[in-house]
Amino acid sequence: MSIAKRDFFNLLKVSIESINPGQLICNSVQNKNSILKLEKKFIFKNQILIDSIGIKNNVYMAAFGKAAFGMALEMEKIIGEHLCRGIAVLPFNQPTKSTLSKIEFYSGGKFNMPDQDSVLATKKIFQMVSNLTENDVFIALVSGGGSALLALPENFTPNEDYNLEIKLKTIKLLVKSGADINDLNTVRSCLSQVKNGKLSFLAHPATTLALVISDVIDDPLEIISSGPCCAHSVCYPNKQAEKAIQVLQKLNILDKIPGEIRNFLIKKISDGIDPEIENFLENQKVCNFLIGNNKLATLAIMEELKKECYSNDVRFLLTNSLSSEAQCVGFVFGIMSFLLVQIKDKNIDWIENKLSFNDLIKSYIKNFGYDSDKFETIISTFYSKIFSDENLKEKISSEKKIKFCVISGGETTVNMSNCQSIGKGGRNQEMTLAFEFCFTKLMKNHHHSGLDLLFSSFGSDGIDGPTDAAGAYYLYDKDKILNEQELIDFLDQHDSFNYFVKNNRLIITGPTGTNVSDLQILLINF
Template sequence: MAGLFRVTVRRLISSRTLIPTRSMAALQDDAHRIFWSAVSAVLPPRMLRRALTVRETPDSSLLECGGRAYTLQKNLYLVGCGKAVLGMAAAVEQIIGSHLVEGVISIPRGMEKSLREAGKREMLLSPDSRIRVMEGAANNLPDEEAMLAAGEIQRLVEKLEEKHLLLVLISGGGSALLPAPVPPLTLQDKQAVTKQLALKGATIQELNTIRRALSQLKGGGLSRAAYPAQVLSLILSDVVGDDLDVIASGPTVTSAVTAEDCLRILSKYGLRVPAVVEEVLLSGTPAEPFQHPDRVHNVLIGSNLISLREAEREAQGLGYVTSLLSAAISGDVKVVSRFYALLAEVICSYLLSAPQWPELEEKILALASSLHIPDLNLADCFQKLKEAGEVEAVCLLCGGEITVQVQGEGLGGRNQELALRVASEWHQSPMQGCEVMFLSGGTDGQDGPTQAAGAVSYPQLVGQAQQSGLDVETFLHDSDSYGFFSQFQNGHRLLVTGLTGTNVMDVQVLLVRRRKDP
């Protein structure tokens, strides 16, 4: 019955109902343009052209990257793992040319087909490529196919000599795509330990400590295996704070993990592990300090902050007074949604010179403090507004990765739920005199198990939905934000980009403008 009701509702709610004015439609277009500029800044071709240069000299070819130069003499090998690595490898292939001897990359199952069907030819390798593509880790979980790919990567790097240069490409999702348990551990042994830790509430840092200790290739293991070759690692960050040893569990970043560290974590959560796991931890194998760090150079070529800076330039070009607030937004979606909703109210009160501006400013600063966001620039934002004088429109930019507790059987993702919850907050205290638009989207083009990257919302959305018989709280209770936004004709509030071929977490765009319509 519920399904029939929703189909009927979909016929009733038209796209005209959703955008009340022409100026609001323009505001939505601006939000989309700003979001796409953020994604474009970290697409593989653009990132790699920024990072890599081949310079010809009378005597040789030089590969320049990160302030260093490497001699190219058909001595370059390539390996990689991660969701964005296929596009990264294709870009490298264009730049390096015939100097590339051989390569192996591990990417998510179905990625190559998806990019081909999406027409993203620039993300695909040439037909005569020397790079072998291996797919695995369905649903971002390590599997036998990913194990096979990791084995091929390990075999390639272990045969390298001092004259060789190994180019390593790493992006988010790489940890699941590079499973190589320390013998005699099996993949199932390692999965069982990390799964139990996750269920006990272990932090990502604690999980990665155990993963690195039980892996041959993580925690700098890949660069150790490649010695004495030189290693140049190009890294695309999908983690808050851009810690290189956390991204894909740091295959080329030496990590000083000790047996005592691991046993302390297991003891903290009361975990009883198989004898073989304890045997590996006590063997001294995990993360021995690499004795030749000068042979490894790690370069961060893409991050959420880089994408937000490009979005900032786009917003300024569109005429907005713009503030980049944070690239490290995290926390529970319910608290973060209150933060964004109140933030819009604060900015609106400023634009209208409302008397409650100082009181609201103090309130948002207190709420922000509870989120413990290390790089939040709210005070700088307010100072910029005060110095700007009379302001018509403001754009606030944030990025990061929030958390959602799934409590129903609906479809959705953290960005869609955030957009819906922000709209629900606004419904409780609708703003007058301002037009407001909020967009939240995943830069990889996929938000949860849906076809959307995220969604957009605005203060009138919940009221319009109620007029058409939709109960927003029911959708939220069912974790069905995708179901809610799909009710509207053409899914008009959903942000649909298709797979982008990159991934630097999420981007939020908040636009607030004085109302122009009568």
């Protein structure tokens, strides 16, 4: 087996284990003599400080998201007899029973979209928190995927089923138009009775403690699961509606969404602040804690590399904020890998300055028929983190073999707005396919017999798009004959899943029960 392939599957395992939701809860909360103590270092900025609170048969809990099962069970152990009621809403493909738990488990959100099941479960949470008193403690366990599971559409019309239907139409239109997670949650949070801080508002006057595992770039509280306990979001419904309309205008779909939703948002802009909301803002007792994120997983990979695999060689944590279109990112990873191989083989010289690097990368991109302006940010990131590194320059210029590794994380998009025939896949599979096409095409006349290279992008939740795969991987094979047109066809139709099924290179983990967005691993032994 390839050393890169062996190391990759070890790093995949390490990354998922590092974000185990039960362990993250244990790391952040303790029960000492019926006093809950929480780690101050995890508190989001601009929060009221609540790092300890007494509990006595007065705790109510709601968990929602892809990590809800593990978070809820561990928190139940910590709270013990003081838990009065707990409700957890899980993805449809996760278990919904635990024989030793008194938590009520529900499932919904098929293919990461709100549905009738998630609405029914959310109504139970709505009813529970609406009856809390100032002596109660409400604990919200929030994780990625929660936007589809904590779902209760606003009353756009008197028909509840129709309200869900038109909200779904709007969400699907956003996704098809290439909306990133920030844009998506900016809009859908305005269309909900429990998002944008409204869950913590409903729980008032109880004390609300929210423990959050982030799946969003840079961990903005108001965006993670659409910010159900982000108290300050409640106060400006008009500004939130303005932002939502700006997103819809930017994507050129404001006139395409259902009229009832468009009218709802326009009316919301002119609404004043409700006196009850003003009272909540003056007296709220809400504190959010960030207990897990993408950075945690990438740091665990870096530690494993340091300990086991690449102790004497070159490794980079590129970024935890990788965005842009998946194909664009895959192409830049592919071009960068090709350049490194060529430098090592002394076919080209080390690229000394940023301008030369930018021009070279853009020339390759233009040769592939793409607009190089779309790649500006990711090109700059690669140069500043990798090609300006003197240690790499020294080692890649030597005669010795080296092991090279790049780790990154974030969330990219797939824009299918101009695609007539859409296949099956997800952003991670699409990025990996773009890498494969780019790298194999560039290497067509540059065989390297000793090259051991693997690239992969995968979702930490084990699910990539509407597929049962977490992602895919590419492993360099000098003997494989490039079928350029086949790769182009699969890319153009966004049909990466079927390509990797054909080539047996899907990553199948099953649902991991956690979610900190996507991870990329590039390993080169040369």
